[in-house]
Amino acid sequence: MENLTLNALFQQILIGLSRTTILFMVASGLTLVLGVLRIPNVFHGSLYMIGAFLTYTIAQYFGFGTTGFWVGLAVAPLLVALISIAIERGILRTLYDREHLMLLLFTFSISMVLSDAVKFVWGAKFRSMSVPPFFEGAVDILGMPFPRYNLFLLCLGPFLAFGLWFLTNKTKIGKISRAASVDRDMVDAIGINVSLVFASVFIIGCYLAGLGGALIAPMQNITQGMDHDIIIEAFLIVIIGGLGNIWGALLGALIFGLTSSIGILIWPQFSIVLPYIAVITVLSFRPNGLLKSVW
Amino acid sequence: MKKRVWLSILVILSVSLLTFSPSAFAKPLKVGFIDAYSGPASVYSNDVVDAFKLEMDKVNAAGGIQGRQVEILKRDSKFKVDLSLGHAKEMIMRENVDILAGTISSSVALAISNLALKEKIPFFVTFAKSQAITAEKGHRYVFGIAENTTMAGKAAAAVMAKKPYKKYWIAGDDYEYGHAIAESTWEMIKKINPAAELMNQTWWKVGEPDFTPYITAISSAKPDMVILALGGRNLVPFLKAAKATGFADRFPIWTHTATELSNLRALGKDAPLNTVGTSNYHFYYPETPANENFVKEFEAAYQRKPAVGALYGYLAARYIIEGYQKAGKVDSEKLIDAIEGMTVDSPVGKVTLRAYDHQALLPMFVGVTASDPAYPDFLIAKDIVTVPGEELVLSVEEVKKLRGK
Numbered sequence: 001m002e003n004l005t006l007n008a009l010f011q012q013i014l015i016g017l018s019r020t021t022i023l024f025m026v027a028s029g030l031t032l033v034l035g036v037l038r039i040p041n042v043f044h045g046s047l048y049m050i051g052a053f054l055t056y057t058i059a060q061y062f063g064f065g066t067t068g069f070w071v072g073l074a075v076a077p078l079l080v081a082l083i084s085i086a087i088e089r090g091i092l093r094t095l096y097d098r099e100h101l102m103l104l105l106f107t108f109s110i111s112m113v114l115s116d117a118v119k120f121v122w123g124a125k126f127r128s129m130s131v132p133p134f135f136e137g138a139v140d141i142l143g144m145p146f147p148r149y150n151l152f153l154l155c156l157g158p159f160l161a162f163g164l165w166f167l168t169n170k171t172k173i174g175k176i177s178r179a180a181s182v183d184r185d186m187v188d189a190i191g192i193n194v195s196l197v198f199a200s201v202f203i204i205g206c207y208l209a210g211l212g213g214a215l216i217a218p219m220q221n222i223t224q225g226m227d228h229d230i231i232i233e234a235f236l237i238v239i240i241g242g243l244g245n246i247w248g249a250l251l252g253a254l255i256f257g258l259t260s261s262i263g264i265l266i267w268p269q270f271s272i273v274l275p276y277i278a279v280i281t282v283l284s285f286r287p288n289g290l291l292k293s294v295w
Numbered sequence: 296m297k298k299r300v301w302l303s304i305l306v307i308l309s310v311s312l313l314t315f316s317p318s319a320f321a322k323p324l325k326v327g328f329i330d331a332y333s334g335p336a337s338v339y340s341n342d343v344v345d346a347f348k349l350e351m352d353k354v355n356a357a358g359g360i361q362g363r364q365v366e367i368l369k370r371d372s373k374f375k376v377d378l379s380l381g382h383a384k385e386m387i388m389r390e391n392v393d394i395l396a397g398t399i400s401s402s403v404a405l406a407i408s409n410l411a412l413k414e415k416i417p418f419f420v421t422f423a424k425s426q427a428i429t430a431e432k433g434h435r436y437v438f439g440i441a442e443n444t445t446m447a448g449k450a451a452a453a454v455m456a457k458k459p460y461k462k463y464w465i466a467g468d469d470y471e472y473g474h475a476i477a478e479s480t481w482e483m484i485k486k487i488n489p490a491a492e493l494m495n496q497t498w499w500k501v502g503e504p505d506f507t508p509y510i511t512a513i514s515s516a517k518p519d520m521v522i523l524a525l526g527g528r529n530l531v532p533f534l535k536a537a538k539a540t541g542f543a544d545r546f547p548i549w550t551h552t553a554t555e556l557s558n559l560r561a562l563g564k565d566a567p568l569n570t571v572g573t574s575n576y577h578f579y580y581p582e583t584p585a586n587e588n589f590v591k592e593f594e595a596a597y598q599r600k601p602a603v604g605a606l607y608g609y610l611a612a613r614y615i616i617e618g619y620q621k622a623g624k625v626d627s628e629k630l631i632d633a634i635e636g637m638t639v640d641s642p643v644g645k646v647t648l649r650a651y652d653h654q655a656l657l658p659m660f661v662g663v664t665a666s667d668p669a670y671p672d673f674l675i676a677k678d679i680v681t682v683p684g685e686e687l688v689l690s691v692e693e694v695k696k697l698r699g700k
Contacts, residue, residue: 130535268509
């Protein structure tokens with residue numbers, strides 16, 4: 001293993017961390033909705049896919065330059081949030097009291113509808129956009145080329161974590177939603193409009209899915225099926241972290257992102273299975289996830 | 296008396312039917328295409344049937360084949376074996392097709408090939424790249440009109456092994472096509488250059504969303520040459536990532552069909568330069584009147600440049616047209632006898648269909664991606680080396696061995 005130098009390992013960890021950012025973004029939105037609203041939101045992945053498609057269309061409108069990328073990044077997640085408002089106010093609002101299984105089936109059916117809607121609007125062909133010129137190419141980190149766009153993602157990670165911490169611990173809505181996730185009836189009883197709190201949390205969660213999709217858009221094929229890929233990973237992350245626990249989602253995303261990137265360096269032939277082995281290992285020692293589940 | 300009048304009318308009618316314009320009464324000659332006509336793969340499959348139709352339209356205008364108009368039927372395979380088999384059966388039983396053709400998926404092609412053998416219907420495989428179609432699982436009723444993984448791998452290896460590369464790295468899609476093409480390439484490189492060394496291999500799942508960790512891991516090993524075994528869905532995003540991360544600038548890479556128009560058009564400005572690729576067809580090469588004429592006709596009919604699928608569609612049409620001509624009548628067995636060993640003219644020169652295994656001996660073009668002011672929207676292949684098909688296919692002895700004879 002002559003290629004296994006410390007520098008290479010360090011770089012692979014950084015790459016893993018940049019991937020963790022996207023995973024954390026999507027998984028934290030999922031776990032937020034799961035923890036507060038108690039909804040296993042299967043169409044979370046569809047919103048991620050729609051975020052990516054919207055970013056593409058917006059960037060295309062501006063001719064795929066730097067402007068297109070930034071406008072897409074700013075606007076696409078907001079449009080995704082708008083879609084989620086429509087779904088929440090229109091349908092989900094009336095279903096909060098149903099069983100989890102019903103909600104699971106229900107959000108699953110919405111995910112089917114959304115994926116057909118994407119096929120209807122954008123067609124079955126895959127799309128592909130490039131990173132803006134500013135992020136093209138690589139910078140040298142310890143003598144190894146490190147892609148600039150990943151560096152950008154890497155820098156976003158801490159901001160995201162801080163933002164979520166701020167939201168849940170320092171804002172009123174965060175505090176109420178934390179309380180609601182522990183005892184919904186009690187919060188209702190003291191006269192707080194839980195329905196509105198739920199709506200805002202849901203929209204924030206969905207916004208994060210859209211943002212994840214917008215950020216991944218220049219890195220991969222924007223295609224049908226990316227919703228399923230991400231929702232499976234996001235659910236695994238949420239499960240190993242502890243249902244509804246944001247810091248659990250961070251831990252889970254770290255485990256998932258790092259095992260896959262380090263595995264690629266150390267054991268390339270079998271790297272595909274490593275994250276899943278990690279999931280199985282975690283669950284066999286801590287069946288309820290690493291951190292406290294709010295369920 | 297009455298009876299005799301009726302009889303004479305009948306005789307006159309049947310005689311006139313036989314002598315006057317048989318094409319007006321003859322039933323059409325039906326060709327059934329099964330291929331992926333929806334989804335991303337339609338980029339490749341539409342060219343096949345479009346070019347096929349172009350040739351058949353000309354024949355139909357001139358009176359058809361043996362006086363029978365050629366009718367093309369299309370069914371969408373959606374990459375599903377069971378669905379495609381259903382379509383094939385339906386077209387054989389209800390439409391009475393004379394010939395089957397398609398498809399891009401190797402597993403679908405092998406399944407239909409099996410049915411074609413049972414039903415004794417000639418089946419022209421116009422895209423699928425598994426070697427098994429004409430080798431291991433080959434039979435009298437199946438024809439391989441496209442190159443296969445062995446041919447592509449050998450062509451690339453013949454060019455790569457002559458370069459001073461020593462340390463190779465193989466990376467690709469973890470499925471049958473990926474492993475098959477990597478294996479055949481590496482085998483050939485080892486044969487030509489025994490000093491070549493395989494550092495390691497990386498395999499990712501089909502539809503892998505993010506290639507960056509793989510790219511950085513390979514970069515840190517510093518190979519001399521990277522063999523990329525990429526199939527349809529992963530090819531475009533990987534090459535894009537290779538450009539965005541600067542990977543393609545630092546390491547020479549080869550991947551089959553990297554120089555193919557369908558892919559370069561999809562990549563646009565995201566295509567990396569200096570990537571070695573292999574393809575059966577370029578609309579700008581070879582610069583022969585035959586090719587220029589083909590491109591002109593195709594563009595006039597469909598308002599786009601023909602990609603590799605168009606060559607396959609054209610060849611299938613030519614073998615069928617000239618096969619029936621030689622056979623002298625519309626009969627499957629006679630058609631097969633006529634096509635075996637037949638050589639037809641094509642945009643890439645003369646192409647022979649080998650008699651033993653029904654594999655078209657297509658030449659392979661190995662080239663390097665480069666920009667050209669004449670085509671500002673996409674890259675094209677330059678420094679093209681042509682490897683003749685005869686040097687790329689398995690020998691008849693090897694095929695016999697694979698078939699267990």
